[in-house]
Amino acid sequence: MGVSGAQAQMDRNPGYYRHLLQGERDDSLEEAIRTDMNRTFPDNVRFRKGSEPCLQRTLYNVLLAYGHHNRGVGYCQGMNFIAGYLILVTKSEEESFWLLDALVGRILPDYYSPSMLGLKTDQEVLGELVRTKLPAVAALMDSHGLLWTLVVSRWFICLFVDVLPMETVLRIWDCLFNEGSKIIFRVALTLIKQHQALILEATSVPDICEKFKEITRGSFVTECHTFMQKIFSEPGSLSRAGIARLRERCRARLLAQG
Template sequence: MQPAERSRVPRIDPYGFERPEDFDDAAYEKFFSRYLVTLTRRAIKWSRLLQGGGVPRSRTVKRYVRKGVPLEHRARVWMALSGAQAQMDQNPGYYHRLLQGERNPRLEDAIRTDLNRTFPDNVKFRKTTDPCLQKTLYNVLLAYGHHNQGVGYCQGMNFIAGYLILITNNEEESFWLLDALVGRILPDYYSPAMLGLKTDQEVLGELVRAKLPAVGALMERLGVLWTLVVSRWFICLFVDILPVETVLRIWDCLFNEGSKIIFRVALTLIKQHQELILEATSVPDICDKFKQITKGSFVMECHTFMQKIFSEPGSLSMATVAKLRESCRARLLAQG
């Protein structure tokens, strides 16, 4: 591709991330020219919906969210649907009191260690940028560590908080959204024992065995633990794994419909690439295939991808997920 053609796609995306050297400009341009039409149409509908002030939970809102929340409304919609806005309104000044509380050197050191590792490819998080979002990130994670001492700080939370900051441009809102995710939507993912995370990886294994038995059988035959191939999907909620816009579309639904969305995304990725995965003949081979399935046009074309997550995996209710969690959790506890 000629340099003149390449320059039509900016080297830095709207969120501050540098596009990689091997970024497929032509495929992205083709996708985005179509997606822009969808975005414009959705923005008009959302503006009408939000004229009333609030964001009520309704079938209409659920449908709208699944089709994507425009960037200019995303923070407001996430805050409303997740319950974060209600928490913030009920606790005025709480966030700032947390930052002024008693110092915890261990917590501070753990957070500082990860600051430079958080989005080195994002210009907004570089120390040379003014203002640098590293300070904001530090504050949000520190406040959360004081707020939820059972969790404190856990690797992975830095990526999630970083995305929240990029979308809200607001420290306090990012804190309350992080609380919604870590405290309510993701059950026990970030506690020291990470029992909720381990449970959900096992739940995915059960769902794959039921819905995609050939893949389930291959994983069993090769003795591959699910944690080996999908732990980062769950811990980072697909941040740094799928394209930014696709992650944000997933989070739109996550804040509204809860953690079953993670299973829908995982099952869709596996089902779509089932043939590729089934070619694997060893553990390293499987790990490599699971990295491959998170790249390419299928995941870049976020609008089509989101339609697929609600059709491909078939029926998946929270009741089914809750039942599987119960049995998987009991099995893990029995294993010690």
């Protein structure tokens, strides 16, 4: 809470969260959130209807409040998994709201906006980083005309929730709140580099997609301490200035494409 700035925001705005929940009804927002309730951690008993307490109501409240707070975003698929994870970790509805705001509003701007321009930009940035650091993988993707969004979109939009083991995700999120979004590139590049030989065995688009699912499973990602050491050594140098330049170039390209 402290490192993310969420605690300071909550302290500066007492009663604000409850005020948001009592705001004017927005039928389209409420329906969009309701649609995803049963899709959020369906295997977790605490998110099932009939459980006591049922975290679906808590999740609904957090997402509804955020939709009122940030009308430019409202609600976007993927936010349900992030908010749900925050609820499981903090066990606090209001703290989860402010942490969600830190992620969506400050750390990952435009990831969850209607255009998802920030998300699309960072997927393109990953592609450029792979082209530089892992050219054989980039060549494989190019040879099949495969867009990066088809194989890594869930990594980015769900911030590795339901992709990597929970303990590993929590360690990644600690870094995300501390160091910002650059950590997402470190994780993605490490997964790809560590399994480059496996990926290069693929001979078709479905095969490539399956390989990218395979690389998120197994002992490499479950051995959390070793994995976290790897993400700071395997990708090599990733300067903030370099990432900023790549983002600027990729964003301009996406905007030009319309």
